[in-house]
Amino acid sequence: MSFGRRLLSSLTALIVIPLLLALAETACKRSPSGNGPGQAGRRLKIAVIPMGTTHEFWKSIHAGAENAARDLGVAIVWKGPLKEDDRNEQMEIYETLAASGADAMLLTPIDDRAMLRPVAEARRAGVPTVIFNTALQGGEHIAFVSTDNYRGGVLAAQAVGRLTSGRGKLILMRVIEGVEGTRQREEGFLATLRTEFPGIEVVSENQYAGPSTEKAYQTMENLLSRFGAVDAVFTPNESTTFGALRALQDHGLAGKIVHIGFDSSAKLIEALGTGDLQGLVLQDPFAMGYESLKTAVAYLRGQPYEKTVSTAVVLATRENMNDPAIARLLRPDLSILDGPRRMP
Numbered sequence: 492m493s494f495g496r497r498l499l500s501s502l503t504a505l506i507v508i509p510l511l512l513a514l515a516e517t518a519c520k521r522s523p524s525g526n527g528p529g530q531a532g533r534r535l536k537i538a539v540i541p542m543g544t545t546h547e548f549w550k551s552i553h554a555g556a557e558n559a560a561r562d563l564g565v566a567i568v569w570k571g572p573l574k575e576d577d578r579n580e581q582m583e584i585y586e587t588l589a590a591s592g593a594d595a596m597l598l599t600p601i602d603d604r605a606m607l608r609p610v611a612e613a614r615r616a617g618v619p620t621v622i623f624n625t626a627l628q629g630g631e632h633i634a635f636v637s638t639d640n641y642r643g644g645v646l647a648a649q650a651v652g653r654l655t656s657g658r659g660k661l662i663l664m665r666v667i668e669g670v671e672g673t674r675q676r677e678e679g680f681l682a683t684l685r686t687e688f689p690g691i692e693v694v695s696e697n698q699y700a701g702p703s704t705e706k707a708y709q710t711m712e713n714l715l716s717r718f719g720a721v722d723a724v725f726t727p728n729e730s731t732t733f734g735a736l737r738a739l740q741d742h743g744l745a746g747k748i749v750h751i752g753f754d755s756s757a758k759l760i761e762a763l764g765t766g767d768l769q770g771l772v773l774q775d776p777f778a779m780g781y782e783s784l785k786t787a788v789a790y791l792r793g794q795p796y797e798k799t800v801s802t803a804v805v806l807a808t809r810e811n812m813n814d815p816a817i818a819r820l821l822r823p824d825l826s827i828l829d830g831p832r833r834m835p
Contacts, residue, residue: 535565537787538588539597539780542625542670543575543702546729547756548776551823552624555780556597558827563788568593575702575730576667578605589613595787598632599624603671607631619790623783624776625672633790636783636800638774640672643804644679644727647751650770650806651723652688654749659722662714663696664707664735666728676727676753676772694718700731707734712741720744729754732771736762755807755821763812773820775803 539556541549553569560567568588572580578601586609589596596613598620600606604627610620611631623636651661663680666673677696684691695714700707707730715721715738724739726732732752736759739745745767752759753772762768779802789796807817 535594535788535791536568536592537565537595537597537784538568538570538585538593539784540581540585540588540599541569541571542581542599542601543573544569544571546575546754548729548754548774550825550828551776552599552780554823554825554827555777555782556784557780558777559781559784559788561827563785565784565788567784572601576601578602582606582609585609585613589616589618593618594791596620597783597787598622598627599672600627601667602669603628604669619787621783621787621790623779625670627671634783634786634796634798634800636779636786637672637802638779638804639801640675640804641679643753643772643774644676644681645683646804646806647676647725647727647753647770647772648680648683649687650751650808651725651749652684652691654769655688655691655723657688658690660692660694660718661723661725662711662718662721663693663725663727664710664714664731665697665699666731667702668699673727680725680727691723694721700726700734702730704730704734704737707731708737709734711735711738715739715742715744721748723749724751726750726752729756729759732768733758736767740767760812760821763807763809766809769808771807771821773803773805773807773817775820777823778802 541552543549556567570584572584581601585596585598596618598606606627607629610627613620614631619633621634621636622632626635663677665677681696684693695718698710698714700710711734724735726735733756736745739750749769751770752768755771755773759768759771763771782800786796805817807821811817812821
C-alpha cells in the first residue's frame with residue numbers, strides 16, 4: 492500500500508471510529524429500555540417542571556415525586572417558574588433541562604398550546620415527556636396523569652346547590668386563561684349549575700384572578716364592591732380560594748355566604764374547621780407526583796405503563812374533614828422535603 496493510501500486510511504479511522512462510538516453512546520443513553528443502574532452505573536435523571544413552586548399543592552407534588560424517586564432508585568431535578576403565569580420562563584426551564592442530559596421530563600404546562608413545540612422537539616431528541624395536573628394539546632407526550640378536574644367542578648356545584656337550596660346569586664372567580672386543568676373545573680361547575688340548579692344566578696364568571704393570593708384578594712374586593720353580598724362563591728384553586736377568603740373575612744361575610752374552594756393549605760383547613768369555608772374540593776397531588784414519575788421510569792425501562800392515570804377528587808367538609816381518607820388529602824406527608832436533598 493502506498494504512503495498516500497495508508498495516510499487516507501488512518502485519517503478515515505480517526506474520523507469514523509469516534510463518530511460511531513458517539514452515536515452508540517447516544518443510542519444507549521436515549522434507549523427507552525434503559526434501566527438506570529444498568530447504564531454503566533448511571534442513575535436515570537428525571538426533570539420535574541411544575542407551574543410554580545410556592546403553593547402547598549406543588550409541595551405535595553414534589554413530595555410525591557421525591558418518594559417515587561427514592562423507591563425506584565432514580566434522581567430528580569425539581570425546578571419551576573417563579574410565577575405560575577410565566578409561560579416564557581417555563582419554556583426556558585424545560586428546554587434547558589431537556590438539553591442538559593435528563594432522561595425524561597415531567598411537566599404541568601402553564602398553557603395547553605405553548606409547550607407543544609418544545610415537547611415535540613424533546614421527543615425527537617429521545618427525551619419523553621409525561622404531562623401531569625393540566626393537559627397539553629397534541630400527542631407528543633407519552634402519558635397524562637391528572638385529577639378529573641371536570642368532576643371536581645361538578646362536586647363543587649352540587650355542594651353549592653345543596654347549601655343554597657338551589658337559589659341565589661353566585662360569583663365564580665377564574666384563575667388563569669389557557670390553563671386546561673382549572674378551565675375544566677370552571678366548565679364542570681357552570682355546566683352543573685345550569686342543568687341541576689337553574690335557580691342560581693351567576694352574576695360574574697369572566698374575571699381572572701391570576702396566580703397570586705394578593706391579586707385574588709383584590710379581584711374579590713372589586714367583585715364584592717360591584718355586586719354586594721352574594722349568596723355563594725366558587726374559587727377553583729388554592730390561591731383564588733385563600734384570596735377570596737381573606738376578602739370575605741374583611742367584609743364580615745365569611746361563614747355567612749356559601750364558599751366552596753379547591754385544594755388545601757393550613758389556613759384553608761383552619762377556615763374549613765371554623766365554618767368560614769363550607770367545602771374544599773381536594774385532589775391527591777402526592778399521588779400525582781408519584782404516579783407521574785413512576786410512569787416515566789416504566790417507559791424508560793421498557794415496562795408496561797398506563798397512558799392516562801386519574802387521581803382522586805373528593806369534597807372535604809367540616810363534617811368529614813377528620814375522616815382518615817380525607818385528612819390524608821388535607822395534610823399530605825411532606826417530610827421527605829425536609830431531609831437532605833440527593834444530588835442528581
